[in-house]
Amino acid sequence: MASPPILSLALPSNTGRVLSIQSHTVQGYVGNKSAVFPLQLLGYDVDPINSVQFSNHTGYPTFKGQVLNGQQLLDLIEGLEANNLLYYTHLLTGYIGSVSFLKSVLEVVDKLRSINPNLTYVCDPVMGDEGKLYVPEDLVSVYREKVVPVASMLTPNQFEAELLTKLRIGSETDGRKACKILHAAGPSKVVITSINIDGNLLLIGSHQKDKKQAPEQFKIVIPRIPAYFTGTGDLMTALLLGWSNKYPDNLDKAAELAVSSLQALLQRTLNAYTSAGFDSKSSSLEIRLIQSQDDIRQPKLTFKAHKYS
């Protein structure tokens, strides 16, 4: 019996086939629960490898579940390979909890690229936030020395960008410089997803279209929302993958669409908790992902990128 073709590759489309290696929580929206649905809404076939299966995310008072080890990850890859199912257009990774698993992920990158040399690896180098590391410290050098060089697009936050470049980011100039350091190390696309400068929140994006030219860089000013949410980083990276693939030469436009979607979702989430009578400052909130699907599929462009000249 002939094997059927993989239609997401055989038929023309402006989307693709994404392997997404992230956590799975039964309840709530983080990791693959936050990243897969939006990409599906944008038309992508997504193949999720769940690196853990937990009842809920680890910010709750308690959680239970199972963790995948590096060998089990490679077993799944082997199963896909044996069926000629390893041609992906994109690889997406987020939170990774151990050096051994991160090293297995690096093996996966190599394997996928040996099958599709044009694989786009979108890497969210999740290490910490607001000055605090929340992964084992030994992951930092592995990200810096092994992962960044093989990433196509990198989406660090301010703290992660500082760890990877060893540069303190206290101004827009610093942020732009950090992007250039990262370009030189590997990825042609870098989005520092939130930078706190003098009390304002910014996103800084950078696309080096040609190694010999200066990158095209831009910023988007983001509102401060008086609440903590979980899963927003994972969602943001998925949206950046989804839109930057549709606008490959316009990272600024892709970022505008991603930010517009995310901000609409955050506003909806905040409003929903408020109408349920909950004080949104008193705890971190699960995002209203399902209820925001129209904002993800067809965002109203409410944020503008300002190109640096």
Add this chain to the structure above:
Amino acid sequence: MASPPILSLALPSNTGRVLSIQSHTVQGYVGNKSAVFPLQLLGYDVDPINSVQFSNHTGYPTFKGQVLNGQQLLDLVEGLEANNLLYYTHLLTGYIGSVSFLKSVLEVVDKLRSINPNLTYVCDPVMGDEGKLYVPEDLVSVYREKVVPVASMLTPNQFEAELLTKLRIGSETDGRKACNILHAAGPSKVVITSINIDGNLLLIGSHQKDKEQAPEQFKIVIPRIPAYFTGTGDLMTALLLGWSNKYPDNLDKAAELAVSSLQALLQRTLNDYTSAGFDSKSSSLEIRLIQSQDDIRQPKLTFKAHKYT
């Protein structure tokens, strides 16, 4: 810190919060890969427990991955319970591979109903098709004696309905009688999703609104499509859950919407394989789930239920 409310329960909506215990395949659309996205499109918050994580479904020449055992399932439920996250409006189950796991699922039903006595348990009693059993034989009596009595809605195919009722189904009258037998055993809603009578394919649905009254029954004539697909049963049950919750007193309308969505998806899938130059009869096909999302969200009603008088 106060725990935030579960918004899918705290705010008014015509959807709900579904616990879905099914397989996960990295690639392809069966089990939770087939059921979760459609329910999310219909506005449901879905909490998937993945009973396995395989590279691909077991119809491929080979597969690799990991299986959850009954204790690990109960661990996840324990984690949810410890965080007061066990109030569900719906439970959804499909393929289950062992008696021990099925018994653990029965414990989960009890546990969920102790928290929400109005839980709707939608059960697809997956055992086989076209006269062939593809689960261990000892599951049949467990389904018949333990699971059917606690199901709210049952979606067997013809073979499964025959196994559960010990009745041969060779006519529409037989099909309707099988539904009556199943109502008496437990579920108030029964949909026999495909029955082959004299070369025609039918769906027969039955809703017993009141134990003292005869059920309202209907049929929908379904076209024969010259191809084999995987994941369609899982998709159908998910669509029936999604639409029957929105039209709780009109199972016929819910079935019309579900069938219309599924048939549009199957046609698109067939057309796509054909335009990719593939002979669709030569192998079973993965469904074009992502590409059919508009047909799932807003189906054109192309199939009509004929009520039996």
